[in-house]
Amino acid sequence: MDSAELSLLLTTEGLRLVDSLPEYSAKGAVQQVAALRKAGHSPELVAAALTQSRLRQKARAKFGGFADRLLYTQAGLEQATRLKVAALHAGRFRDAGVRRVADLGCGLGADALAIAALGIPVLAVERDEVTAALAAYNLAAFPDVEVVHADAESVSLEGVDAVYLDPARRTAGTGETSRLTRPDDYSPSVGFAFGLGERMPVGVKLGPGFDREQIPGSAEAQWVSVDGQLVEMGLWFGALARSGVRRSALVVREGGSAELTAAADSVDAEVRPLGEFVYEPDGSIIRARLIGALAERLDAGMLSAGIAYLTADSVVETPFASAFRVRERLPASETALKRALRERRIGTLEIKKRGVDVDPAALRTRLSLKGPESATLILTRVDGAHEALLVDRVG
Known part of the structure; x- marks a missing residue:
């Protein structure tokens, strides 16, 4: 546009x-x-x-019933925070007693909308002229929101006591854009955002794959997944960070949210023999390096060192992992596996893999599946050895 x-x-x-x-x-x-x-x-x-x-x-996938009240650009929608996640962001500012927030790089205004909905005045700043105009339209219902077309790194923060930043991680423009790979090229830059975090309450939204080595030690890092999809990593500084929490995995689903927190990365659990059940941790748990903390909750062990699968002899209901009951171990070689699946008349097969070099889609084609039965196949390493586990989802 x-x-x-x-x-x-x-x-x-x-x-x-x-x-x-x-x-x-x-x-x-x-x-x-x-x-x-x-x-x-x-x-x-x-x-x-x-x-x-x-x-x-x-936009309905991100904004639900609010989608038809807003205006968009392609690039702005791609980066916009899901409304249910933006509401959780806003709750941090409310709980910290913030009086006015600057949303620097506000995009289409999703986070500013959620903050303003809690009665907190917002200064929303956007460098792209078209996007700023659309943000002004989207936020027009809130009299305490001021939308400014300006560079986020040069705008005055007088009268502001907290900042939220969602740095643009794509090239400039409102249509088809490409992803930026260097954090120094983000707009506003990561260095600018972290610098603000040293002197005031700040929240920074980044991609879930952001280099962990660059996470400041003073920040609380929270990885967020929505309906099983890992969507962001948030860094929280000052009064917006919770005492004693430096790692967090937040799982948001239709029925609500659940969170696992820790003061630091958790140590992986010990490797143990394959049990009756296998757990696949949520992506937020894996990125937050809280697999060990989850294993303790589930009384589970690692299936193999360095592989993000857990195993146990009993199943515990958890929002932080998908559980599978092991039917049997199948031959790992493709020819023998194809024969075994045919004998079991499995025509519909979900293929999961970790720690093995295989393309599930291509393998499914080569297996020439036929039959009325369905199952899930986990291709991974069990105590270091390649294995094929035929499993069924629990629940």
Whole structure:
């Protein structure tokens, strides 16, 4: 989206058109364009409105019922915080007694929206002009939110007592962009964000794969997964960090959230023989290096050194891992495995792997599966040796 498209969109005609459009369908887009053009709308407005319709449909995964109240860019939506996670972020600022927050690099305004919804005034700063205008629209319902088009690293923080940053991790622009690989190239830069964290309460949202060696020792690091998908790592400084917590894994699902915390990385559990059950820890647990802490809760041991699978003789319900009951150990060689699966009439197979060099999709094709039965296959190492475990999900 460029400034010309934005000008068309932010008119009474443009906003009414976007809100009047039916559910987006790629198959029906050509006919819809023709109908809108016949109704007298310009080609530019039709294109901008249909783009919003498509992005609103995608945004429902992040914003639920609020998706149709907001406007988007492709790049902004890709980086926007999921609303349920943004609400948890906002809760930190409320619990710390913060009076005014600066959201530096606010993007489309998701985190600012959640903070403002708790009655906390927000200074929302965005460097990209189009994105800043859309943020102003998205946050217009909150009188205590000021949206500023400016560079986040140069804006005055007078009157602000806490900062939130979601540094842009993609190249500049509002359409198709590419991912930045060097933290120094983020906007605002990681160095700037960490510098602020040395002198005031600060929250920084980063990708879950951020180099752990660069995490400041004073920060609380929290990895977050939503519905099984690892989505972010948050670093919290000053009053926003919890006493005694330096590592956290937060699991957010439809029914609520659960968290495992520790003062530091946990030591992995001892390797033990394969039991009746295998656990696959959630991605947040793995990234936070809390597998050992989880193993203690489950009375489990490692399946193999350095492999993120746990095993136990009994099953414990936990939000932090998926549990599988072991049916049997199958031959690890592909030819023998194919024969064994055929004998068991398994036609639908979920393949999981850790510690082995195999492409599950390609292997599934080569196995030529046939039959009415279904199962899960775990390809991994058991006490260092390659194994194929035929398992069933528990629950």
